[in-house]
Amino acid sequence: MAGALQWLNPEGFIDPKTPKKADASKAIAAYTDVASVSAGVALIQGLAATLGFECDYRQGNFVVAAKAGACLGLGGSGSVAGKVGAAQIGQFFMCIAHQLKQADYKKMSGLMKLQAFDTLNQIYYLVVAAERPLESFAGANALEIARQFANVSRSIHQGGEQFIRQVEKQLRFGWGWYSYMPPESRGAMIRTVIDAFKQNEQGGNYDLRQLAAYAINELLATTQSIRHLDNTLDRITAALGEQPGRNQGVQMISAIVEGTAFSACINRCEMQLASATPLLGRPFLRNDEPAFQRAQLPLHHSGYPLA
Secondary structure: OOEEEEEEEOOOOOOOOOOOOOOOOOOOOEEEEEEEEEOOHHHHOOOOOOOOEEEEEEOOEEEEEEEHHHOOOOOOOOEEEEEOOOOOHHHHHHHHHHHHHHOOOOOOOOOEOHHHHHHHHHHHHHHHHOOOOHHHHOOOOHHHHHHHHHHHHHHOOOOHHHHHHHHHHHHHHOOOHHHHOOHHHHHHHHHHHHHHHHOOHHHOOHHHHHHHHHHHHHHHHOOOOHHHHHHHHOOOOOOOOOOOOHHHHHHHHHHHHOOOOOOOHHHHHHHHHOOOOOOOOOOOOOOOOHHHHHOOOOOOOOOOOOO
């Protein structure tokens, strides 16, 4: 069997380099390739796809197993194997982001192996923090990705101000992969901004504080639910998988944003998200825009259940 595994992307066709912010008022959903199908059994050996869809990271690529019975045009039992290459990695990352959103950021042990999930978060982080093209990670060794993640996390001690200015410029430029970060990589990114600012704190640089606060606000303003926000605040650490706790996260953020235009960023997000539900079949949106509340109305597309 050869071909491609597709999924219904609520954001339609995307540019993997820089996904554009979708117009929530338009039904732009489209079926897009998320992996190339392979007949090789070894590719998905050990993946049960008990939830209908399961992922791992093997030999430099994300691999996907999907239940044949859940695929359009196929039937019966068994699984279909797919490998995520450079051509599909953008859609794959978008697919995982939406799977997490639709599960409201609850632990989904059957979706992805823990090591693969760490690799996914490390790549998200490197795309934003080091401005690495997403497709450059196709074929990359997981240990090398982990090494790059550790190196970038440490490098802010030598260039804290430059790092903050680079991140702020990227976030101010517009929508990007930072908008889709899971709580783990999002929390690590916020922690890196905080640590970078602390390297220059002695100078009393108010402008730099404003830039750091802006970056933190952008990372919070693109959380999609109260659980997405809470899980992020629990994980303000560069150590993926650890949860220092919400109190520490709030204290660290407050110490940066206090006295800036973004001093109420956490409270504002909490108010915006308090009554929000995960937007099934909807694009990712900023939680501080009117479109976010309007998008609570369901998307009328047969590919998605109504909330």
